[in-house]
Amino acid sequence: MKPRVRFVYAPQLAAWRLGEDHPFKPERLDALKDLLERTGLLPDELVRAPDALPAGSLEAVHDPGYVEVVRAASHGKRLEEAYRHGLGTSDTPLSPGLHDAVTSVCAATWTAMNVVLSGEATRAAAFSGGLHHAMRDRASGFCVYNDLNVAIAHARSKGARVAYLDVDAHHGDGVQDAFYADADVLTVSLHESGRYLFPGTGYGSELGREAGRGWSVNVPLEPFTDDASFLEAFDLVVPAALEAFAPDVIVLQAGADAHALDPLADLQLSLQGMRAVYERVVGLADALCEGRLVVTGGGGYAAFHVPPRAWAHAWSAMTGAPLPERLPEAWRQRWRDVAGHDLPEFALDAPQDTLPESRRVAMTSHNRAVARRVLDVASPLWARRVGEEST
Amino acid sequence: MLVRDVMTTPAVAIDPDEPISDVTALLAQRGVRHFPVVENGRVVGIVSDRDVRTVGSDHPDARPGVRPSDPVRRIMHHPVWTAHPLDPIEDTAKFLRDHAIGAMPVVEDEDLIGIVSASDLLDALVRMTGVGQAASRFEVELANRPGALARLLTRLSELDANVVSVLTPYSDPDVVRFVLRVGTIDARHVADTLRASGFDVTWPPTQP
Numbered sequence: 001m002k003p004r005v006r007f008v009y010a011p012q013l014a015a016w017r018l019g020e021d022h023p024f025k026p027e028r029l030d031a032l033k034d035l036l037e038r039t040g041l042l043p044d045e046l047v048r049a050p051d052a053l054p055a056g057s058l059e060a061v062h063d064p065g066y067v068e069v070v071r072a073a074s075h076g077k078r079l080e081e082a083y084r085h086g087l088g089t090s091d092t093p094l095s096p097g098l099h100d101a102v103t104s105v106c107a108a109t110w111t112a113m114n115v116v117l118s119g120e121a122t123r124a125a126a127f128s129g130g131l132h133h134a135m136r137d138r139a140s141g142f143c144v145y146n147d148l149n150v151a152i153a154h155a156r157s158k159g160a161r162v163a164y165l166d167v168d169a170h171h172g173d174g175v176q177d178a179f180y181a182d183a184d185v186l187t188v189s190l191h192e193s194g195r196y197l198f199p200g201t202g203y204g205s206e207l208g209r210e211a212g213r214g215w216s217v218n219v220p221l222e223p224f225t226d227d228a229s230f231l232e233a234f235d236l237v238v239p240a241a242l243e244a245f246a247p248d249v250i251v252l253q254a255g256a257d258a259h260a261l262d263p264l265a266d267l268q269l270s271l272q273g274m275r276a277v278y279e280r281v282v283g284l285a286d287a288l289c290e291g292r293l294v295v296t297g298g299g300g301y302a303a304f305h306v307p308p309r310a311w312a313h314a315w316s317a318m319t320g321a322p323l324p325e326r327l328p329e330a331w332r333q334r335w336r337d338v339a340g341h342d343l344p345e346f347a348l349d350a351p352q353d354t355l356p357e358s359r360r361v362a363m364t365s366h367n368r369a370v371a372r373r374v375l376d377v378a379s380p381l382w383a384r385r386v387g388e389e390s391t
Numbered sequence: 392m393l394v395r396d397v398m399t400t401p402a403v404a405i406d407p408d409e410p411i412s413d414v415t416a417l418l419a420q421r422g423v424r425h426f427p428v429v430e431n432g433r434v435v436g437i438v439s440d441r442d443v444r445t446v447g448s449d450h451p452d453a454r455p456g457v458r459p460s461d462p463v464r465r466i467m468h469h470p471v472w473t474a475h476p477l478d479p480i481e482d483t484a485k486f487l488r489d490h491a492i493g494a495m496p497v498v499e500d501e502d503l504i505g506i507v508s509a510s511d512l513l514d515a516l517v518r519m520t521g522v523g524q525a526a527s528r529f530e531v532e533l534a535n536r537p538g539a540l541a542r543l544l545t546r547l548s549e550l551d552a553n554v555v556s557v558l559t560p561y562s563d564p565d566v567v568r569f570v571l572r573v574g575t576i577d578a579r580h581v582a583d584t585l586r587a588s589g590f591d592v593t594w595p596p597t598q599p
């Protein structure tokens with residue numbers, strides 16, 4: 001049976017801007033949609049308009065006072081307070097439509113979750129979402145409201161246990177923080193180590209607290225981690241954690257900034273490695289929770305070069321429809337003008353091997369040790385939790 | 392940082408006449424490793440989990456003839472070294488190392504107000520690296536000369552970049568290596584701008 005899938009989209013999700021020349025470019029969503037349409041992967045009936053965000057959804061995961069400040073600051077008021085909440089900075093400049101724009105991002109991810117929970121579809125994607133750095137009362141790392149937390153809180157309110165998996169190059173700190181003590185939300189983040197990269201957290205010692213102890217899992221990776229080492233760490237930790245947790249639904253934050261060409265991070269994944277990750281996650285959803293999967297975007301600052309292709313692969317893995325080897329010439333032409341540079345010819349690219357052999361060996365060895373240690377420390381906690389529930 | 396910024400407070404004090412077996416239970420319950428011993432409002436000693444655990448065993452450190460029902464007075468260390476809340480933590484750290492002890496009661500005007508342990512100092516070290524606030528890490532090598540850091544910080548402030556922490560892990564006579572944590576996710580943009588202004592930025596690396 002063909003899986004039922006939905007692509008949550010509205011034009012305004014691609015039309016907002018954080019600022020002139022800002023590295024976060026929502027218009028990459030339109031480049032993705034156009035690519036999927038031109039390759040026949042996105043028939044109209046799979047496109048789903050977002051529902052309006054139910055009242056109280058933002059306040060369920062954000063301090064109500066913070067939401068008020070974002071709303072006011074979007075209209076040029078309470079600016080001094082806004083600065084203390086991380087707004088009006090070079091990362092998150094203020095603009096008139098900011099509150100409305102980031103609310104619509106939350107609505108899209110909420111809708112993707114709701115589509116899956118209600119059974120309208122088995123898998124849903126909201127590639128506009130994935131703003132994983134936003135905190136309860138603070139904007140951070142280009143993220144104002146945390147759409148992932150909004151969607152996960154919605155699932156929790158329906159009684160679903162949520163496994164959140166974050167493969168963005170940066171630590172998924174905002175999601176981990178929100179559910180750090182929650183035994184019904186597992187967060188797993190693979191990212192470039194906080195020793196080297198923003199936001200500076202996500203060490204293996206961060207395991208959750210109280211009832212949630214064991215259900216926060218972090219695999220901090222070396223700069224220049226390649227496909228092979230990333231997948232080795234993934235295979236060591238992710239299936240074991242998800243199986244122990246037994247989720248009702250999986251959320252994948254598929255930030256595309258782990259790619260070698262990303263200007264903001266230092267990992268060295270290729271599209272082959274990223275595609276392999278997406279296929280594994282679809283397989284885990286099928287094996288563990290009847291396929292229920294919500295996929296979002298996230299980082300991805302080689303905005304037209306990498307995210308459209310990466311997420312086309314994610315969508316291809318979700319739908320089972322193959323992506324052609326060569327990208328349509330008309331797509332490349334159209335988006336070359338927007339990007340201001342040539343766009344790639346092929347859907348996949350070759351893995352990088354720019355690292356000297358001795359450094360590659362050291363990187364691989366360290367990543368393996370980190371992944372094994374996380375597994376060694378966390379798996380007894382998982383066993384105990386699972387034991388407690390069945391008694 | 393001062394001892395008052397890192398100490399654990401309040402400290403759970405015990406009476407010298409309490410039986411050792413009660414302290415064993417208390418150590419497990421509180422999850423701490425040291426207890427100040429207080430008599431008539433004054434700190435008269437300190438006991439560690441190791442002092443307590445070796446009682447009655449054949450461990451080489453065990454005091455011969457001491458039983459779990461004996462009072463704490465028999466095993467406590469005294470006189471006890473105490474710290475003052477206004478002591479600088481680097482001094483406290485050196486004191487703990489020099490005397491091979493794990494913790495000191497913090498005393499102000501003869502009142503016990505807390506306890507400072509090696510773990511508290513490690514926590515302080517972690518905090519001093521700026522971890523806990525979302526930030527990007529930069530390593531910049533500056534000439535060991537007046538004004539070099541000021542010029543760097545001025546350039547950062549022109550970029551609207553908020554400096555979260557500054558460390559100087561190592562220096563030689565000519566060059567000081569600064570590790571800064573800066574509140575931006577866009578570290579490359581900041582690094583490129585600094586490089587264009589002539590700064591020697593060693594992390595993040597230039598884009599290949």
Ligand SMILES: [Zn+2]
Nearest residue numbers: 168169170299
């Ligand atoms: Zn990212």
